[in-house]
Amino acid sequence: MTLDVPYLDLLGSALGVLLTLLVFSYLLGDHFLVRLVFYGYIGLMAGFAVVIAFNSVLYPLLLQPLIDDPLAGWMQVAVPLLLSGLLCFKVSTRLSRIGNLSLAFLVGVSLAALIGGAIQGTLMPQLSAVISPFDLERSSVAAADRFSGLIEGFLILFGTVATLAYFHFGARPRFSGSARRLEWIEALSWVGQIFIAIALGLIFAGLLRAGFVALVERVQVLLNFVITLQQGF
Amino acid sequence: MTDGIGLLIFLALSLLLVLLTVMQRKRSYTLRELLAFQRLRRAIGLAVEDGKRIHVALGRGNLLSENFGSALIGLGVLKRLSSVALIADHPPIATSGEGGLMLLAQTGLQAAHQRFGLPPQDLPQKAQLVGVTPLSFAVGSGMEIRDERVAVDLLIGHLGSEAALICDASHQQGNLSIAGSDDLTAQAVFAAAASHPLFGEEAYAAVAYMDGEAVHRASLQTQDLARWAIILFLIFASVVKLIGL
Amino acid sequence: MKPAFLRSPFSTLITLLTGLIVLLGYFLDFEPLREWRFRFLQWAILLAAVALFLGVFNLLRVHWGRLSESPSKAVYSLTFLGGFVSAVLMAGWLGIQHSLTRAVVDYVILPIEASLFVIILVTLLYALTRLLQHRLSVFSFVFLVTVLLSLIASIPLLGIEIPLLHGRDSLFSIALRILGTAGVRGLLIGVALGSVVTGIRVLFGLERPHGD
Amino acid sequence: MEAQRCPMCGRVNPPGLEVCQYCQARLKPLWVEPPQDSSPSIEVGSTRARTPSASNEPLLPDWLLESRLDLGGESSPRMSEQDDSEQPLSEEASADEERFGGLFSDELGETEEDVPEWLRSLRDESESDQGVTATAAIEEGSEPIPFWLDFEEGKAEESPSEAPPSEKVLPFHEMPFEGLDLEDESLLSEITAEAKPISAEEPQTVPPFETLEPFLLEEQPSFPPQEQGVPPQPSASTLQERASLSPEAAEDWMSEIPSWLDALPGQDWEEGETAAPETPPEFLEGIVPPFVETEEELSDIEFPAWLGQIESTLEPQLESLMDTLTPAETETLLQEESLGEISQEQPAQSLAQEEIPVEVVGPLHGLRGILPAEPLVAEQKKPSKALSELLVTDKQRAQAELFLKLIEEEGKPKPMPSPKRARPHILWRMLIFFALFAGAILGFVQPQFATPPQELSVGVFDAMQAVNQLPAQASVLLVVDIEGQDFAEMQATTAAMLDQMMIKGAFFVLVSANQSGALQADRLLREVSRLSGHQYQPSSGWVNLGYLPGGVAGMQAFSQSLTEVLPFTIDGEVAWQNDRLRNIRTLSDFDLVVVITEDSTRARQWVEQLKGHVLESRLLFAVSAQVEPLIRSYYEANPRQIQSVLAGIRDGAIYETQTARPGWAMKLWGAYTLVVLTAIALILVGSVFYAVLALLNRPQAQGEGKER
Numbered sequence A: 001m002t003l004d005v006p007y008l009d010l011l012g013s014a015l016g017v018l019l020t021l022l023v024f025s026y027l028l029g030d031h032f033l034v035r036l037v038f039y040g041y042i043g044l045m046a047g048f049a050v051v052i053a054f055n056s057v058l059y060p061l062l063l064q065p066l067i068d069d070p071l072a073g074w075m076q077v078a079v080p081l082l083l084s085g086l087l088c089f090k091v092s093t094r095l096s097r098i099g100n101l102s103l104a105f106l107v108g109v110s111l112a113a114l115i116g117g118a119i120q121g122t123l124m125p126q127l128s129a130v131i132s133p134f135d136l137e138r139s140s141v142a143a144a145d146r147f148s149g150l151i152e153g154f155l156i157l158f159g160t161v162a163t164l165a166y167f168h169f170g171a172r173p174r175f176s177g178s179a180r181r182l183e184w185i186e187a188l189s190w191v192g193q194i195f196i197a198i199a200l201g202l203i204f205a206g207l208l209r210a211g212f213v214a215l216v217e218r219v220q221v222l223l224n225f226v227i228t229l230q231q232g233f
Numbered sequence B: 001m002t003d004g005i006g007l008l009i010f011l012a013l014s015l016l017l018v019l020l021t022v023m024q025r026k027r028s029y030t031l032r033e034l035l036a037f038q039r040l041r042r043a044i045g046l047a048v049e050d051g052k053r054i055h056v057a058l059g060r061g062n063l064l065s066e067n068f069g070s071a072l073i074g075l076g077v078l079k080r081l082s083s084v085a086l087i088a089d090h091p092p093i094a095t096s097g098e099g100g101l102m103l104l105a106q107t108g109l110q111a112a113h114q115r116f117g118l119p120p121q122d123l124p125q126k127a128q129l130v131g132v133t134p135l136s137f138a139v140g141s142g143m144e145i146r147d148e149r150v151a152v153d154l155l156i157g158h159l160g161s162e163a164a165l166i167c168d169a170s171h172q173q174g175n176l177s178i179a180g181s182d183d184l185t186a187q188a189v190f191a192a193a194a195s196h197p198l199f200g201e202e203a204y205a206a207v208a209y210m211d212g213e214a215v216h217r218a219s220l221q222t223q224d225l226a227r228w229a230i231i232l233f234l235i236f237a238s239v240v241k242l243i244g245l
Numbered sequence C: 001m002k003p004a005f006l007r008s009p010f011s012t013l014i015t016l017l018t019g020l021i022v023l024l025g026y027f028l029d030f031e032p033l034r035e036w037r038f039r040f041l042q043w044a045i046l047l048a049a050v051a052l053f054l055g056v057f058n059l060l061r062v063h064w065g066r067l068s069e070s071p072s073k074a075v076y077s078l079t080f081l082g083g084f085v086s087a088v089l090m091a092g093w094l095g096i097q098h099s100l101t102r103a104v105v106d107y108v109i110l111p112i113e114a115s116l117f118v119i120i121l122v123t124l125l126y127a128l129t130r131l132l133q134h135r136l137s138v139f140s141f142v143f144l145v146t147v148l149l150s151l152i153a154s155i156p157l158l159g160i161e162i163p164l165l166h167g168r169d170s171l172f173s174i175a176l177r178i179l180g181t182a183g184v185r186g187l188l189i190g191v192a193l194g195s196v197v198t199g200i201r202v203l204f205g206l207e208r209p210h211g212d
Numbered sequence D: 001m002e003a004q005r006c007p008m009c010g011r012v013n014p015p016g017l018e019v020c021q022y023c024q025a026r027l028k029p030l031w032v033e034p035p036q037d038s039s040p041s042i043e044v045g046s047t048r049a050r051t052p053s054a055s056n057e058p059l060l061p062d063w064l065l066e067s068r069l070d071l072g073g074e075s076s077p078r079m080s081e082q083d084d085s086e087q088p089l090s091e092e093a094s095a096d097e098e099r100f101g102g103l104f105s106d107e108l109g110e111t112e113e114d115v116p117e118w119l120r121s122l123r124d125e126s127e128s129d130q131g132v133t134a135t136a137a138i139e140e141g142s143e144p145i146p147f148w149l150d151f152e153e154g155k156a157e158e159s160p161s162e163a164p165p166s167e168k169v170l171p172f173h174e175m176p177f178e179g180l181d182l183e184d185e186s187l188l189s190e191i192t193a194e195a196k197p198i199s200a201e202e203p204q205t206v207p208p209f210e211t212l213e214p215f216l217l218e219e220q221p222s223f224p225p226q227e228q229g230v231p232p233q234p235s236a237s238t239l240q241e242r243a244s245l246s247p248e249a250a251e252d253w254m255s256e257i258p259s260w261l262d263a264l265p266g267q268d269w270e271e272g273e274t275a276a277p278e279t280p281p282e283f284l285e286g287i288v289p290p291f292v293e294t295e296e297e298l299s300d301i302e303f304p305a306w307l308g309q310i311e312s313t314l315e316p317q318l319e320s321l322m323d324t325l326t327p328a329e330t331e332t333l334l335q336e337e338s339l340g341e342i343s344q345e346q347p348a349q350s351l352a353q354e355e356i357p358v359e360v361v362g363p364l365h366g367l368r369g370i371l372p373a374e375p376l377v378a379e380q381k382k383p384s385k386a387l388s389e390l391l392v393t394d395k396q397r398a399q400a401e402l403f404l405k406l407i408e409e410e411g412k413p414k415p416m417p418s419p420k421r422a423r424p425h426i427l428w429r430m431l432i433f434f435a436l437f438a439g440a441i442l443g444f445v446q447p448q449f450a451t452p453p454q455e456l457s458v459g460v461f462d463a464m465q466a467v468n469q470l471p472a473q474a475s476v477l478l479v480v481d482i483e484g485q486d487f488a489e490m491q492a493t494t495a496a497m498l499d500q501m502m503i504k505g506a507f508f509v510l511v512s513a514n515q516s517g518a519l520q521a522d523r524l525l526r527e528v529s530r531l532s533g534h535q536y537q538p539s540s541g542w543v544n545l546g547y548l549p550g551g552v553a554g555m556q557a558f559s560q561s562l563t564e565v566l567p568f569t570i571d572g573e574v575a576w577q578n579d580r581l582r583n584i585r586t587l588s589d590f591d592l593v594v595v596i597t598e599d600s601t602r603a604r605q606w607v608e609q610l611k612g613h614v615l616e617s618r619l620l621f622a623v624s625a626q627v628e629p630l631i632r633s634y635y636e637a638n639p640r641q642i643q644s645v646l647a648g649i650r651d652g653a654i655y656e657t658q659t660a661r662p663g664w665a666m667k668l669w670g671a672y673t674l675v676v677l678t679a680i681a682l683i684l685v686g687s688v689f690y691a692v693l694a695l696l697n698r699p700q701a702q703g704e705g706k707e708r
Helices: A007-028 A032-068 A070-091 A096-134 A143-166 A183-232 B002-024 B035-049 B068-088 B099-115 B134-147 B163-172 B184-193 B200-211 B214-242 C009-027 C031-066 C071-094 C099-129 C138-154 C171-203 D062-071 D075-085 D088-103 D117-128 D134-140 D147-157 D179-188 D206-219 D236-243 D247-255 D259-266 D282-287 D295-300 D305-324 D327-352 D373-380 D394-411 D426-445 D458-468 D484-503 D515-532 D551-560 D600-610 D628-635 D648-659 D664-707
Strands: B053-059 B093-096 B127-129 B150-158 B176-180 B196-198 D475-481 D507-512 D542-547 D592-597 D619-623 D644-647
Touching (some): A007 A032, A007 A183, A007 C099, A032 C031, A032 D515, A070 A096, A070 C031, A096 B002, A096 B068, A096 D600, A143 B214, A183 B184, A183 D426, A183 D628, B002 B214, B035 B068, B035 B150, B035 B176, B035 B200, B053 B099, B053 B134, B068 B200, B093 B099, B099 B127, B150 B184, B150 B200, B184 C138, B184 D600, B214 C171, C009 C171, C031 D551, C071 C099, C099 D484, C099 D664, D458 D619, D551 D600, D592 D600, D619 D628, D648 D664
Parallel strands (some): B053 B093, B093 B127, D475 D592, D592 D619, D619 D644
């Protein structure tokens, strides 16, 4: 095994190893030291986020126009500056209502992004993707593979329909006081849950695989550190 | 062309929602039973009685994307919970990983206080941005769960694999965790780690199952109708494509 | 109960107008609308960044308040504040790409995050093994079997690759992929539908989850 | 002067009569105990929170403890302390006390304004509408429903004809807090359906307190010795003695510790035992107004509506009962009445004495301030059979018993519930961790266990093709949307590809839609450069544009005009002045766009937002294994929307194998495969174990569920 950690980085590695072990100790339960690590980590990330947001958003959108051309810049940044200023009132409990204007604006744009994004970014592409296997004319697949493609398309269509049926909320009230869907919807949704389970199972397995790599990497770092120490002393 | 279809979908859904909301007053839409919400109602009562808090994790969804939808549901749930829990002087706590969500949560809690004629106190503590990155958010939420005598954890918003840490903290405290998200990775995590996972659209039904207002029932009815329309469209379009029309 | 738009008409109107302008800019190819949409998005991005600042300010305020509480909490808050200040100084003054900042990323942040992912991994495995105990259902069983088979198919078993099981083009992989894709599509369409309807509800002021 | 009602038979007599014309009972009491405002009344129906001392006496109901404290003269401080420290219930309880004090007060001259709100509503209601439940009335008044109201309600609803066999309820017998029942019982208990003759040999006061006596002797050593040995019969002299005690003396006595009360809760009174004490203790005085009323008071008193109801229902019953009596029975009754008259005479004579009698027999031995002889004597009469009985149905009795059980349960010390924390199963978690850890170490130490993946994945092939087609000195946009947690995996996935690009001298532009990614992007290139032996540095090798804010909106804006949206580098320097980027104005100017992400939502968003701005053949995705199920459909779509997908360490390892440059992925591969194998084993073992455990526990859980 070769050493990947340069000697000069030994101190940093030692810190990294210490932090790794401390975080691992969280498996035994919450304790003082691991909390210290977590709070320090949260603080660090908050600090970096603030600087990154300043460099990437506030500076180019608010300050740079003023620096480039103060007069035109003011015209350009007046409204966003006002909105930002109003939003800052949200930190005060008493004056927070003043910030509602900015918040309403932000929510409005967010809702548009939500609706537009969901329709154009998810709904329509996914619908189109379900149908596309049946579009034999535009298909670039070789003729020999078209049949299997069709079978695949049918299965995906059926699975999608069953999965969608699973979410049906409407039900009929029963004498017992409970509410149940129609029998055939229940049956379809039962099939749908199998598809959901498989989909989520695949994603879960992928998540585990990503975790295994993280574990292996940490073990490698620890081993490297131990070997470095052995060689160094 | 697709833009026009998008606009059409938007208009159709809007119209349907408004119509069905009006119609709800005549005939309420019956909803199927969802175990998670049955448990939630019971757990809320117990938590309020026990002087414990309810924790809502709003996630870290970006406001300017479609992730915002699940966070809106989380905010709606928070609003309903605060109405219940304020009576017992134990308002829920909300944690988020996004500044905008924190502001919205604080505004909602403040409105709930005002509805009860109570001065909003400790809003910065009750609705916090606990971390700005997914993992720092999860770690921060976990510590809030441990420190704040929480009995129920509702994870409704955009989360990812880090949600496992929140579910784990909840589990170790013996809490009930009900979790739903728009994110598939988070849903996969919830399938294994949450007490009651909400899959896909189920998370969007949370508010309707909590208060049963006309507009929320109408929402679900709209979704039901739209879903069947989509199913019919998929079948019809597939057949049309297949026969080459 | 009064609808939200009657309780907060001004906020609802602002939300509706901005939302519709941006939304129509999405759907309609009309230049003024597109321009306004772009401008509104820029402002919203700025506001979102300001909101992040306010969120961090809120966090600082909470921890500042905790300094006067019990010593243990004060120590935690002190650690948080220390981390924050050092990060701002490093990244803001020296720069993100400075060697010291890089060292902090490499030797502090990365180990913590990677180790936390290991914790997540163990947590997930733990939860998975107890799944059948918690919820003995068809869903749980299928979920568990899928995870297991997927893991088995991802690596050669002690140097052996089974034809029908291993490989991306094996029968097992194709079957799982098709079934999984169907589930994913159904979930995504459902989520999108829920998002759109929720968005419409709030846009038209039928509900204000963040207000009265 | 208005007509007066007989306290015994309940019939209305003309004004001015001293004895009842029907039953010969005295209508005007010979001695009236002056109202004692300061005398504490027992708390009826209180649900006061337990005091600290109460915890030592689990059987002592709180209401009784409070009354004891009150009698002991320490009520005020204790009460005030409690009110400050305890739950609001305490306040409520003291409010109840006031209410009951008002209800049973001797101050009959109360005006309508003095009537408590709840009582007024009750009266109004019973006057206006007998059918409306009292509960509703209370609810209207936003008052908590007094617990006894339900009992009264039930009683009022009982019709005489339908009434189940009624039963006498003893005072304090399992319902110590029921003020009204208690009152009725004190008022009428001695005259039962069986009409037990009360003789001098029958010490009716003794049995309930019988067991208390030794205790009392210990607690009250100051009593005269001759009194200790006094037989339990109340003699005329003792009655005189009692009557001669002054109210002041009684007050003095009351300031002493009423030790007999200590043991009260511990007594198990048998049902059917002689009910009322011969001389009811003082704390009952407030709840037996009919015995102490003067004529004026009687005329002024306003009977509660419920009582009126009872009377109205019972009077016909009584009359019919009298009609059914045989002459012999009537004679017996008359004899008993005459006996009562005889015994009535002596207390009447002693009324002149102002001293309040001291009880010398029975459990009330040594007590002062007990109710005077007049009521006692009157009590022994049997003016009315029906009125003597408190109509308590079986249902009410069952409810009362249930209620008492509940109270008893409350009184019992309960172990503090252990914090409801789920057992974290630390052992199993640690086992999982160490097993995986051991697998990883074994994989590093013994790499021969693992074999590199042999297949050439179609996705990897397509990716290799796209990279191979890159021109020298190409410009590559790297969208690095990763968190630190996934860095290792993403490095393993992309290292070979990036290595190939570096070999071709590609210049990288880095951008990230999340803040962590902005930090990780630099590190990714540094690490790949270091591990692969390249000399890539910032500026010369790459430009980091940093964080792209705004989510989907930001992505969209970036896709449309990247130079305007991100004009600066992550460190705030001008980005697009770099020589290698002079020709880049739009996304289509890049030779290749690679999206590296571990987030399924962002992966999807990038696909949608880059669509139309980048040629499919120039768009690569390198994603985490968790994103693969989602993103692969875009790659396998027909027509294809992206050039290729590299997913997870496996594809990275295949890439490295194919390029014959083992790198980061292959370095981890051996340990990775062993860890996966270990995990599979753990999942199998753990799942089977817990599933069996669940199956074994299932019948038990079902049984418990059924029991519940």
